[in-house]
Amino acid sequence: DWAEGTARPLFDFSGSSSTGLVWNGDYLIIRNMRISGQYTSGLLTLDDNCHAVNCYVQNTYTTGGAIYVGFYGTLYDCECVSDTYTATYGDGHLCLLNCYMHDSGSGTVCTSGVKIIGCIFDTCTTGISISSDSGVSIINNTIYNCTAGVLFFNSQGIFMLNNTIDTCTDGFIANYSDVPQTGGIVLDYNNWYNNTRDMSWDNGSTENNSSKGSNALNVDPGFTDAPNGNFTLQTDSALINAGFAIRLGVT
DSSP states (O other): OOOOGGGSOEEEETTOSSOOEEEOSSSOEEESOEEEEOOSSOSEEEOTTOEEESOEEEEOSTTOOSEEEOTTOEEESOEEEESSSEEEEESTTOEEESOEEEEEEEEEEEOTTOEEESOEEEEEEEEEEESSOTTEEEESOEEESOSEEEEESSOSSEEEESOEEESOSEEEEEOOSSSOOOTTEEEESOEEESOSEEEEETTTTEEOOTTSOTTOBOOOOOEEEGGGTEEEEOTTOTTTTOSOOSSTTOO
16 A cells, blocks of 8 residues: 555656646645656646645656646655656645655755655755745755755744755845844754755855754764765654654653
8 A cells, every 4th residue: 555666556758848746636645656758837736725645646747847736735755756847736725744855956845834754855956946935834854955945035923943045055035135033033953064055045045044943053964875865763862852842742
C-alpha cells in the first residue's frame, strides 16, 4: 500500500509537453504515484481540497511545475522536482507536510495561509517563496543550498520556528522597500548556518539580522551527508534538543 521508488506505478509524459495528469474535482486523494515527463503547467494538477500522498513528480519542461494544488490542498510525503521551474505551487492555505523539494527553480510558491512543516528544500534557486504573507507558518524545515532560502514579498503575518537554513546565499529575503518590519513577524529558534547573508531586506539589498529572535542559533547541523541528500542528524549534532518543543515529548 505504501510503495517506494520505482514500485510506484508510473505515469510517463516524457513524449509531449501538451499533456499532464489533471484531476478535475474537489476532495480527491492521490496516492503512491510516480509521474514524470514534461508539461507547460503543473504536471500533476489537483483542484481545491485535494491531497497528494507519497507521490514522486518530476517535470523536465522549462516552464512547467511538478505539482499544482488548489485552495486548501495538502501534500504529504511527496518528492517534487522541476528541473528549471517550480516543484510545488498552490493557492491559499496550501499545507506541505514532510515533503522533499529539490533541484528546482523554486521549491514552493504559495500565497497566504500556507503551512510548511517538516519539509526539505535542497538546491533550489528559491526554497520557499510566499507572494502574500498573511497567516504563514514555516516550522521544522531544512532549507539547504538555495540562492534564496525563504522569500517574502511583504513582511506581515510570518511565523517561522525550528528551521535550519544552511549554505544559502540569502537565508531570508523580505522583498520590501522599507526598513525591517517588526509587526506580525515571529521568528525564533531557527538555525542560521554558513549562509552568505542570513536575513536581508529592501529587495535583498540590506542585511539586517535584528528579527532573528533571542533564541536563534548558528551551529553546524551535523547532517549525515547533505550534498547527497541525507539530512538526518548525526548523534552528536548540536541541533538535537535545541529547538522549541512545540508538543510535549517532541525534541
